[in-house]
Structures are given as structure tokens and as C-alpha cells.
Amino acid sequence: MRGETLADIGIKEIAAKANVSIATVSYVLNGTRNVRPKTRERVLRVIEEMNYKPNNAAQSLKRKRTNTIGVIAEDVTVFNVPEIIDGINDCADKLDMHILLTNLRLDKRISRNFDQVDSYRSFAANAVSELLSKQVDGIIYIGIHPRDLTGLFDTYGKPIVYAYCYTQNDVSLQYNDEQASYDAMAHLVKQGHKRIAVITGMMDSIPSRLRFNGFYKAIMEYNLPFDPQLMKMGNWEAESGYRLTMELLELNEPPTAILAMNDVMAVGVLRAAAEVGVLIPRELSVIGFDNREFSEYLIPRISTMDLPLHEIGYQAMESLALLIKGEPIPNNPLPNCKLIERDSVAPPLRL
Amino acid sequence: MRGETLADIGIKEIAAKANVSIATVSYVLNGTRNVRPKTRERVLRVIEEMNYKPNNAAQSLKRKRTNTIGVIAEDVTVFNVPEIIDGINDCADKLDMHILLTNLRLDKRISRNFDQVDSYRSFAANAVSELLSKQVDGIIYIGIHPRDLTGLFDTYGKPIVYAYCYTQNDVSLQYNDEQASYDAMAHLVKQGHKRIAVITGMMDSIPSRLRFNGFYKAIMEYNLPFDPQLMKMGNWEAESGYRLTMELLELNEPPTAILAMNDVMAVGVLRAAAEVGVLIPRELSVIGFDNREFSEYLIPRISTMDLPLHEIGYQAMESLALLIKGEPIPNNPLPNCKLIERDSVAPPLRL
């Protein structure tokens, strides 16, 4: 910790010491005009010596660009958010952009609040407005529950990109939920399963609906028995996985495999199976969703669909950068989930 | 999305429209001088109408204070980091501070790199220097592996606070590891356990050593049998929990309870017990550390010590704010971990 403050040294000091004008130093720094190699060297040396770093506040003021984006997370402690931030950050680093993070702490704050819907909107709008006054060049909004947020925020012309939200008109990054669910089914079918049950999330949830589409498509395409008894509506919680598995196992003709729409409900499946004495995967196969870290600590370790969260974040940042530059964003295909094969899937006992 | 850009409206426009000087608007905004209620009203109304937000870049330039701190995380995807950030954010909100987040992605980047130690240092030093040029008022550094970082960074007079790191001279926030481990032991002793084994983390890890101290202290104070065979050195991974539990169960006089220094190794304990046919908690009690989210999805749900991560973050921000103001930071006691009682601890079979 030296005595001199970083801020004490300005471009003025550098100019003086290098015997050039302030402008020249600026040109060296930004490469905006030619400067003779000899002088460039000299300036650079002085900059190095004095450990000069341009004052970002002044730069932003003049440039009307901060190279900083705002990231609004509805809740950073929710499992998929840090990965998305990691992706954003990864890309931001490469683009020399910085991240101003706002954590809405939605879950925590809303539980203390009566009119939930409104307060959530005002929290978010507040965050947007604060970030704009911080002169961010754009905003990425990371929702924890995909839903439609179209036109929610007045960003006064600054671009906004949604990660893991579903909006109609704005730029919004998701992964291919339908395909993922279809792939999971394909995996089960390849093992020989025919009677495959599904435990969905809440049906007002968009991913839940999309995943169901994939399930349904697989049923049709693979010509599997279509049996409404095998379609159970869960609510994302372990308890619902447990309860619905119990129901499934009591069926006259129980399924040989269950597709749980998240790993947490898959835990419920495991519990129910253990309780009834059904062996997994020998007597019942299970496949989850999300590749939560605990999924490989369970006994048995469950197979699951890994979400391309890093990629979502990365692409969100990429798209935002394009929007900031005013360039059109290419129509990328949705990133796909990846099957993680572990120990909860095996061929059915009786073919 | 209106046509006018936020940045188009400056204090000048407000002043003109409200028929006052620029200075007066500034006084209204900051309350730095008296302004007649009538004019204040008028100015505020115009501000409201035109949706004016002060240009933060200009403010920072003049004030030489950005109300922004830098947060450097070694890796945001590591389990304890988001909670810490949440705590920082919670406090920052109250202090009207903003967070510039830098994610070093240490784990990911270092694996691709040869000279690990050096590159880690240069990544971190780089981040510090970038943040300083962004004019942050201070920095919080969140390490993922506690270790000594004293004097690592040249912050040119800006204060820096370490969260979840161990430094000697600088301000550094941890929780009371020793007490936590002691409390866990006390819990087991209260259930009647005497032969308690410990599976440690890597012994070059500071928390591991501190937790061992707590274990040892409990052994002494409760007058428990001191048996080196019951002290196993693990490496934080599930496999080591598994292997060492196997060793423990083969002892002539096996332990009735195991203290695992993290939940991941506790998973290993569960696996080993399941394999050998030892029932948990009837025949063997297990207590973990970290309260990882999976700890309540395991069968049985394991009891564990919850870490005060939110508080660590909150206090880190509090301390940093004091340092920024040049005030002394009070000597708070270390925050404590909290026992989460679940289903993996019961009284031993034979008293």
C-alpha cells in the first residue's frame, strides 16, 4: 500500500512527465491517432513507471459509454443463477466489460410482503432505474421463474436482455426445454422402456409445459402407450415426487421408468421407491432434470439433464454487446441440455 | 421504451425548465444547502416530470467517490459464494452502495494453466487494478479456499476486506469454526455418544485445523476417550469419507458417531454404512458441516452445521463501509455456525 493514491496521478501528470500534450497521451492510450513510435514508447514508459490508470469516471462522462452492464438477478442464491452469472462474466471479460450486480433478493423480501406481485415489479423497476443512472450500457435480467416480462421495464433506449425468462418481443435466452425432455425420453426408450411416467412441475410454469411437450412428442413418435394415468402433475417439490410415485407404484400396471422434471422431485421418487422396497434402477428407472449438485450424491446417483446455464449467460452477454453496438443479433438455435448418465437408469426387468 | 434517452436530460435542462440555476437543482438533489420550499417543490416536480436521474459518471468524477465497491469472487459457482454475495448485497442496498462484480473463475482457468500459483496471483492483482481504475471506493475479496493473502494486493490506499479468507493484518471475516465443531460434538455427547470419530478435511486447510481444535477441545472437556484411531484425515471429497468410514467400521471398537468436516464427506459415510449394512442413525450417527442443500435430500437427511455466510457478507460490507469513511471497525465476535438437527443423529445403541 503505497502512499500515493492511484487517483492522484492523472493524464496531466503523465503528459507533463513525458513532455507531450494531454491529447497525445490520450491518443497513445486509445490508439485514436497516429503517434510517432518514439513518443509512444516514452509515454508508455511513463505510464508504466507511474502506474497510471485512466480515471474511468471521466472516461465514461466523455465517452457516454461505461463499458459496464447491469445484471439484475432475482435471487443469486437460487441454484441456476451463479452459473448464468459465471457465463455472463466469462464473456464480459473477453469484451472488456464490467458487471454491476443487483440482487433483488426476491424470495427473501417478498415473503415479508403482502402484495407480492406489485412489490416484485417495483423492486425490479427500481433496480433498472438505479442501474440506468449508473450509466450502464445495457442490462441483463436473470429471472428465477421463467415468465413473461415483456415491456415491464422502461429502459429509456438502453438494451435489455433476459436470461432464463420468457418474453415475447424482447431478446430472451432460454435453452431447449422441449428437446431436453425428448432426449431424456429417447434415452429411456433406448434402454427398452415403454411404460414411462412423467412427473411435471407446476403446469403454469413455462418450462414445465415445454418439457411436457417433449415428453408428449416422444410418446407419439416412439409409439408408446398413451396412458393419462402415467402423467402426474407435481409442483417441483420433493414431497410431490414422493406422493405421485406412490400413486404410480400402486397402479395395476406401474411404469418401468419415471421422468421427473427436476432433480428435487426425483429425490421424492427415490424416497418412495425405498419405502416400498422397489429397487432403483433394477425395478424402476428414474431420470431427473437440472443436474443439481446433489444428484450425484444420492444413492443411487441419478441420471439427469444438465442445463447449459453457462452458455445462456455467455450468449446473453454476447447478444447484449451486439445490441449496444446497434448490430442485429443472429438467430442462434436454442442451446441444448446434456444427458448425464449415472446409476438410476437401466433396462426394464421384463421386456 | 420512450424515444428520449435518459442521458439526454441533464441538470441543465432541469434548471432551465424550473427557472433556477444549475446549482440550485444540485442543492435540491443533495440537500447541501437550504432552498426555499416553494422552489424545491418546483424543481422536484420538473425532475419527476422529465424523469431525470443524475449522471453518475459526472458525480463520481466530481465527488471522487463512486458509492460503488468492487467484489472479487474467486469463483461464484462455489457453494458458499452466492450466499456471501447475497449478504454483501443486502447491506450494500441499505447503504446505497453498488457492487461491481468480478468473477475470477479460478477453478476453471487454473486447470488450464501450468504455473498455478503465479497465475492465480496475477488474475487477482489484475482484477484489483481494474476495479481501482473503475474508481471503486473499496474492495471485498471472497476467497474459496481460506488462506493467507496478506499484502497480496496493492490497493493504493483503498480499503480491502477479505471474506472467508484468513489474513493476518488486514480486515478479514470468518465464522467461528472451532466453536462450530465443538458445538457439533456437544450435540453428539448430549445424545450419549462417547466414542466419536472425526473425518477431517485436508490438514493444510485452515478451517480443517480449526475444526479439529474444536473437536479436540470437546474430547478434553467432556473427558471422552482419546483414541488416535478415531481421527481420520480426509480430503473434503466423498470418496475419502467412504474409505475412512470403512476403516472406522472395521475397528475392534468402532465409533458410535462420526463428525465429518463437510457434508460431501458425510455422503461418503452414508455410502459406506449402506454398503456394510450399518443403519444410520440407529447404529451410527453422522453429523456434517456446511448445510449444503443436498444434505436434506439424502436418505437419511443429515444433521449438519449451517454456516453464517449471509452474515459474513453483511459484516464484510459493513466493515468496508466504515473503512471507507475512515472510521475504526469494532471488534465483533466471530459469527457462529448453527446446528441443523435432522435425521442422522440418535443416541447410541449400547450406553
Add this chain to the structure above:
DNA sequence: CCCGATTATCTAAACCTTTAGATTTGCTTC
């Protein structure tokens, strides 16, 4: 060695605030 054409460098304004210090306004008191 000078001229013209390039190329390099400099001067000064602008970006949008904050804030001393100067000036004006509004009130009280005689």
C-alpha cells in the same frame, strides 16, 4: 535548401456534476 504534402502534436472545448464565494432576495426592525 525550400516548398508542399503528410504526419505528428497541440490547444481548447465539451461531457455533467459539485461547490466555494459572490450576489441577490426576503424579512425584521426601527
Add this chain to the structure above:
DNA sequence: GAAGCAAATCTAAAGGTTTAGATAATCGGG
């Protein structure tokens, strides 16, 4: 209604950069 004083408001500089436009230096050719 004027003097005196406090309160309100204004003027203008400053903060560190970028960037047109102006000026100075360099170079090649005759």
C-alpha cells in the same frame, strides 16, 4: 420605508478525460 442581516440563489471554476480543428514538425522531391 430604509438599514441590516440572514437566507436563498447564482456565477464560475474544477474534476479527468476525449476529440475536433489548428498548428507544428517531418519528409521527399526538385
